[in-house]
Amino acid sequence: MPRTALRICPLCEATCGLTLTIDGTTVTGARGDRDDVFSRGFICPKGASFGALDADPDRLRAPLVRRDGHLREATWAEAFDAIAEAVPALVRQHGAQSVGVVLGNPNVHTMAGALYPPLLLKALGTRNLFTASTLDQMPKHVSSGLLFGDPFAIPVPDLDRTDFLLLLGANPVESNGSLCTAPDFPGLLKALRARGGKLVVVDPRRTRTARLADRHLAPRPGSDALLLAALAQTLLAEGLAAPGALAEHTDGLRELGAALASFTPEAVAPACDLPADEIRALARELAAAPTAAVYGRIGSCTVEYGTLASWLVDVLNILTGNLDRPGGALFPLPAAGPRPRPAGAGKGFAMGRWHSRVSGHPEVKSELPTAALAEEIETPGEGRIRALISIAANPVLSAPDGRRLDGALAGLDFMVSVDPYLNETSRHAHVVLPPPPPAQSAHHDFAFNGFAIRNQVRYTRPAVALEADRLDECEIHARLVLAVSGMHGAAPSDVDESVIRATLAKETADPHSPLHGEEPERLAGLLSGDNGPERRLDLMLRLGPYGDRFAPALRADADAAAGTGMPEAGADGTPEAALSLDRLLAHPHGIDLGPLRPRLPGVLRTRSGRIELLPDPIAAELPRLRAALAERPAALVLVGRRHLRSNNSWLHNVPALVGGSNRCTLHVHPHDADRLGLTDGGRARITADGGALDVPVEVTDTVRTGVVSLPHGWGHDRAGSRLSVAATDPGVNVNQLLDGTRLDPLSGTAVLNGFPVELEPLP
Ligand SMILES: Nc1nc2c(c(=O)[nH]1)N[C@H]1C(S)=C(S)[C@@H](COP(=O)(O)OP(=O)(O)OC[C@H]3O[C@@H](n4cnc5c(=O)[nH]c(N)nc54)[C@H](O)[C@@H]3O)O[C@H]1N2
Numbered sequence: 079m080p081r082t083a084l085r086i087c088p089l090c091e092a093t094c095g096l097t098l099t100i101d102g103t104t105v106t107g108a109r110g111d112r113d114d115v116f117s118r119g120f121i122c123p124k125g126a127s128f129g130a131l132d133a134d135p136d137r138l139r140a141p142l143v144r145r146d147g148h149l150r151e152a153t154w155a156e157a158f159d160a161i162a163e164a165v166p167a168l169v170r171q172h173g174a175q176s177v178g179v180v181l182g183n184p185n186v187h188t189m190a191g192a193l194y195p196p197l198l199l200k201a202l203g204t205r206n207l208f209t210a211s212t213l214d215q216m217p218k219h220v221s222s223g224l225l226f227g228d229p230f231a232i233p234v235p236d237l238d239r240t241d242f243l244l245l246l247g248a249n250p251v252e253s254n255g256s257l258c259t260a261p262d263f264p265g266l267l268k269a270l271r272a273r274g275g276k277l278v279v280v281d282p283r284r285t286r287t288a289r290l291a292d293r294h295l296a297p298r299p300g301s302d303a304l305l306l307a308a309l310a311q312t313l314l315a316e317g318l319a320a321p322g323a324l325a326e327h328t329d330g331l332r333e334l335g336a337a338l339a340s341f342t343p344e345a346v347a348p349a350c351d352l353p354a355d356e357i358r359a360l361a362r363e364l365a366a367a368p369t370a371a372v373y374g375r376i377g378s379c380t381v382e383y384g385t386l387a388s389w390l391v392d393v394l395n396i397l398t399g400n401l402d403r404p405g406g407a408l409f410p411l412p413a414a415g416p417r418p419r420p421a422g423a424g425k426g427f428a429m430g431r432w433h434s435r436v437s438g439h440p441e442v443k444s445e446l447p448t449a450a451l452a453e454e455i456e457t458p459g460e461g462r463i464r465a466l467i468s469i470a471a472n473p474v475l476s477a478p479d480g481r482r483l484d485g486a487l488a489g490l491d492f493m494v495s496v497d498p499y500l501n502e503t504s505r506h507a508h509v510v511l512p513p514p515p516p517a518q519s520a521h522h523d524f525a526f527n528g529f530a531i532r533n534q535v536r537y538t539r540p541a542v543a544l545e546a547d548r549l550d551e552c553e554i555h556a557r558l559v560l561a562v563s564g565m566h567g568a569a570p571s572d573v574d575e576s577v578i579r580a581t582l583a584k585e586t587a588d589p590h591s592p593l594h595g596e597e598p599e600r601l602a603g604l605l606s607g608d609n610g611p612e613r614r615l616d617l618m619l620r621l622g623p624y625g626d627r628f629a630p631a632l633r634a635d636a637d638a639a640a641g642t643g644m645p646e647a648g649a650d651g652t653p654e655a656a657l658s659l660d661r662l663l664a665h666p667h668g669i670d671l672g673p674l675r676p677r678l679p680g681v682l683r684t685r686s687g688r689i690e691l692l693p694d695p696i697a698a699e700l701p702r703l704r705a706a707l708a709e710r711p712a713a714l715v716l717v718g719r720r721h722l723r724s725n726n727s728w729l730h731n732v733p734a735l736v737g738g739s740n741r742c743t744l745h746v747h748p749h750d751a752d753r754l755g756l757t758d759g760g761r762a763r764i765t766a767d768g769g770a771l772d773v774p775v776e777v778t779d780t781v782r783t784g785v786v787s788l789p790h791g792w793g794h795d796r797a798g799s800r801l802s803v804a805a806t807d808p809g810v811n812v813n814q815l816l817d818g819t820r821l822d823p824l825s826g827t828a829v830l831n832g833f834p835v836e837l838e839p840l841p
């Protein structure tokens with residue numbers, strides 16, 4: 079008899095609740111869970127293919143260990159023995175920096191990826207950390223770090239209530255949103271318009287999102303910072319800036335006017351290739367909207383002035399008084415996150431505390447640019463990376479100059495990949511540790527609840543029991559931590575228990591905590607959960623903003639002993655919000671914690687305890703932006719694109735998700751095609767800093783003139799991978815066009831959009 083089970087979808091940031099149909103141990107279907115408190119039944123084609131992805135025959139079933147140059151199946155014990163033998167020895171001989179760590183995107187989609195990498199890094203003591211952030215949202219972390227003192231204090235647009243949404247460089251109808259977790263983003267945009275709100279989309283392509291908009295502006299790629307600066311300048315110059323209550327928490331309002339004075343609409347219009355009148359009109363509309371939110375993503379981050387653009391997004395939210403108010407952009411309060419702290423001065427946000435060895439890139443958030451990984455492996459000298467631990471990452475396709483990185487990985491002394499596939503990156507590993515298919519994993523969104531448009535909390539236990547000979551990914555990570563830290567063979571639960579003890583020791587020592595003076599050991603004994611990760615989730619929920627803080631158990635004891643009650647728990651003071659794992663398990667479709675609420679000034683961790691509107695590193699970047707006004711733009715630049723049925727580099731192996739319009743083709747505007755002698759269905763050679771690619775051409779006016787578009791995550795033609803479906807239509811790796819030198823300097827983020835290319839027809 080088929081049964082059903084719930085599973086939060088891990089395939090994009092929307093985190094939809096799915097109802098899986100399961101026959102035996104096979105997922106035979108997936109539909110949206112109509113009772114999910116957040117997604118209410120929404121599903122997209124990726125979620126609907128959950129079963130096919132889960133059962134992909136190319137998924138690795140057992141660990142692989144390299145012997146005599148060949149990767150062969152091995153037992154888990156053999157795999158971890160190999161790691162415990164190699165890594166500590168390398169560290170002893172060459173130091174902690176000789177081990178690099180790469181963390182890829184799916185780490186934010188697994189519980190393991192949230193709970194263990196910090197422990198792994200601590201155990202290794204390496205500063206050579208590279209993540210997907212420097213191919214993605216690092217500019218936003220930097221701008222939030224500088225403005226608010228906390229790189230994770232990222233305001234999200236209040237899609238449910240806003241009257242005006244200005245959306246730049248994002249295509250949520252295909253991506254389903256990012257740094258804005260909102261199931262059915264397309265439906266929310268339609269609802270916004272249906273209630274009389276306005277949507278303005280800024281994108282050099284007429285995307286499916288742009289087609290939903292009241293207005294679509296198609297500027298020259300890379301010019302968002304200029305456009306946004308001109309919007310801010312207009313507000314300030316025309317007396318339209320109205321920060322309202324924010325003013326009392328904000329420094330630098332007066333200085334901002336002078337800093338942006340030269341970015342008038344007329345000054346930026348040629349570089350943006352937009353009429354000055356239209357920029358001015360947009361600024362006035364933004365100011366006039368009862369509530370409004372400005373939101374920028376990939377197309378405004380992975381560009382030359384990504385940090386400035388990210389900063390200006392929030393400058394506009396502040397100048398219009400929309401930051402931290404309903405209908406504007408608000409700070410979420412996730413259930414498993416820290417409790418809000420009292421307002422006051424914080425430690426501030428420091429960058430550049432150390433630098434990369436070869437090119438001297440400043441660290442940001444303890445990370446170095448992923449674009450610099452290859453040179454850190456290749457360049458001889460003290461501190462060279464000799465071993466790499468890659469978790470859920472495929473930088474050979476996702477980062478600039480994959481060919482160089484491919485070569486560099488091949489030269490490593492030792493490499494571990496935690497990955498379900500043998501792909502372009504993991505094929506270089508000496509040990510591959512495959513996590514189980516997603517139906518066999520529990521799920522909670524530690525990362526995305528912090529960016530969700532509604533506070534809510536959900537947890538799903540494994541929908542299918544873990545197969546024999548499989549290890550849960552949390553256990554894989556825990557064993558990895560033990561293997562590199564000289565504790566090989568200890569129980570993986572020791573890793574979790576030591577975190578629990580350390581957290582409780584800190585909590586009970588805190589005089590402001592209601593748990594001050596309690597016995598950590600006793601509290602640990604009160605935790606529920608079937609395993610280490612569940613116990614840690616229980617702890618985080620109970621200590622979190624809506625947590626019960628152990629009140630029921632302690633109150634029962636206290637009442638019995640002395641009759642003194644514990645303080646009421648929960649953000650809204652109601653026992654209903656008193657969260658714990660047990661409470662969550664009793665609500666399989668999740669618990670709604672309400673709309674986002676204002677959180678200022680409590681979120682601020684700057685040294686001043688105020689919003690620092692014009693921080694020094696930003697002010698120092700503005701002259702560079704000003705200089706861009708005089709630069710002659712390249713004749714042809716490239717931007718990316720995402721397809722609804724794709725996900726970065728790893729979903730091309732599911733037959734239902736590839737083919738049709740999801741192909742690796744170059745979009746070229748008809749005028750450019752005519753000018754260059756290109757034809758629809760023909761082929762072209764595209765050349766840039768990092769190399770040349772031969773690509774099929776699709777002539778379409780959905781891309782503006784002077785811009786071509788090629789998706790990323792393709793190029794599945796390397797020997798030694800095991801991706802049989804993807805290999806039949808491999809596509810090309812767009813990132814081969816880059817040599818890794820183009821970075822947004824403040825954040826170390828690779829410029830993946832708006833770089834110059836040349837194009838010629840192929841016979
Ligand atoms: N040109 C260009 N390049 C880009 C982008 C772009 O827009 N344009 N986008 C960038 C962005 S935003 C990102 S986030 C990066 C993403 O790039 P990466 O961080 O490299 O992530 P993916 O390409 O998604 O590869 C994910 C890897 O994780 C593995 N995996 C899948 N599920 C699991 C799991 O449950 N556990 C584990 N351990 N592994 C798993 C997959 O097999 C795959 O090897 O790409 C970036 N690269």
Ligand SMILES: Nc1nc2c(c(=O)[nH]1)N[C@H]1C(S)=C(S)[C@@H](COP(=O)(O)OP(=O)(O)OC[C@H]3O[C@@H](n4cnc5c(=O)[nH]c(N)nc54)[C@H](O)[C@@H]3O)O[C@H]1N2
Pocket residue numbers: 090091183214246247248249250252253254255256280281282283285298299300301302375376377378381717718719720721722723724725726831832
């Ligand atoms: N289907 C699908 N969904 C995904 C992913 C996927 O690969 N496929 N990846 C996931 C990940 S890791 C992420 S980070 C998110 C990203 O989610 P989004 O930020 O929505 O990313 P994209 O869909 O790439 O949209 C970026 C848009 O920016 C435009 N653009 C390029 N350059 C510029 C510019 O200079 N200025 C402006 N204004 N626009 C520009 C591009 O034309 C493109 O339409 O999506 C996530 N969801």
Ligand code: SF4
Pocket residue numbers: 087088089090091092093094120121122123124125126254261262
């Ligand atoms: S929108 Fe994202 S989370 Fe929802 S079903 Fe699709 S891939 Fe899964």
Ligand SMILES: [Mo]
Pocket residue numbers: 183210214
């Ligand atoms: Mo991403």
